[in-house]
Amino acid sequence: MENKKKSNLWKYFLAAFIVFIHIIPIYMVIGLAFKSPYDHSSRWVLPGYFYLKNIYTAFAKSGMLLALKNTVLITGISIILIVVIGAMAAYPISRNKSKLNKWVKGFIMGVMMIPPLSILVPLYSLMADVGGINTYWGITAALVTFQLPTSIFLYSNFISTIPAALEEAAAIDGCGPIQTFFKIIMPQLKPVTASIIIITGVFCWNNYQFALYLLQSPKVKTVTLAIAGFFSADSANMNGAAAAAFIGILPVVVLFLFLQKYFIQGMVDSAVK
Secondary structure, eight states: OOOHHHHHHHHHHHHHHHHHHHHHHHHHHHHHHHHOTOOSOTSSSOOOEEEEEEHHHHHHHHHHHHHHHHHHHHHHHHHHHHHHHHHHHHHHHOOOHHHHEEEEEEEHHHHHHHHHGGHHHHHHHHHHHHHTTTOOOHHHHHHHHHHHHHHHHHHHHHTSSTTTTTHHHHTTTTTHHHHHHIIGGGGGGGGHHHHHEEEEHHHHOOOOHHHHHHHHHOGGOHHHHHHTBBBBSOOOHHHHHHHHHHHHHHHHHHHHHHHHHHHHHHHHHHHHH
């Protein structure tokens, strides 16, 4: 047993190193967000005071309230569509074990490998033709389209682990396919749904490339665009940007804290089954 612990020691060091690397940006953001712009001490040193003017600057000069409202609206609608459409599409794929569905699932996995930036130009051209620039539905359609493959993949793997006997019992009781899905299958999907909400929600909340091209009006700007507004060709307000980033990451952290108990279970059950 002791030899086994020693052999796994490198894994703990590797995990600690990865955690440390991920904590560094958050540490820097917190330090700069509450540090005066005239404080030229090292960024590795946290201030011994709270300089709240950076928070005021983030709200007053970058329009963070409007950006937060837009981001919450876009992310919320996108998550609802990704969850509902993804679950409904995954249900027949996982239950009907046909060659066609195997090809469909393989195609979905292939689409997951396509970098969004690789088709950004034709996407912008399409949205310009259909009037989707500077609209909520335009950015939402783009986000949902690129996150649906992940949702369908995770849902289909998870649904395949649910015993078919539950659906057979529901059919005997007179439930149709739609009733069976929403009353029997959907309640069983809480763990994987939490995982999908976190994964796709973080993507939608942090998205910059789609927002940069599809949301050019200040009235529909998102959190990432508000943060980018602190940088220009000849100047950069690092403290104001850090304060805006600190405000922007808080909702995501709160979401994860509420759903963390389902997250790992849903990811493991969806990935390995």
